[in-house]
Amino acid sequence: MNLSLLKEAHLFYLSILYGGMILFFYDWFRIVRRLIPHHNIMIAIEDLIFWIITGFSIFALLYQYNNGSIRAYCILGMGMGMIFYGMAVSPFFVRLALKIGNFFKKILRKCKKGLIIVHRKRRQKWKRKKV
Numbered sequence: 472m473n474l475s476l477l478k479e480a481h482l483f484y485l486s487i488l489y490g491g492m493i494l495f496f497y498d499w500f501r502i503v504r505r506l507i508p509h510h511n512i513m514i515a516i517e518d519l520i521f522w523i524i525t526g527f528s529i530f531a532l533l534y535q536y537n538n539g540s541i542r543a544y545c546i547l548g549m550g551m552g553m554i555f556y557g558m559a560v561s562p563f564f565v566r567l568a569l570k571i572g573n574f575f576k577k578i579l580r581k582c583k584k585g586l587i588i589v590h591r592k593r594r595q596k597w598k599r600k601k602v
Contacts, residue, residue: 479544482536486545489532490552491560493525498565506572 500517509517529549533539 486548
């Protein structure tokens, strides 16, 4: 097999993986946004920063493996990786991460309520001692 064809096949494979990784990292933004509500402006800023970083990392991938040339099969591979990850993995990953996140959120709420109760009782005792 031709060496340049092997390099292109390797780059196509990396593009598929890269597309899945891009969506995986974006899923973390989605999870955090569902656990901690954000304003629309904050979401726009986060998205802008995410896609700028993603654009630079895509350029770095293409520069390292393809001398900076953008090839259609690279874009196709990234799209395929995103579609595969988005349909096969993302729904389950987001659902599981949200369940885990909500579980810890409930624990933190209960701890916070307990601390508030303890604080109120201590404050009442402190007021009684002053009088």
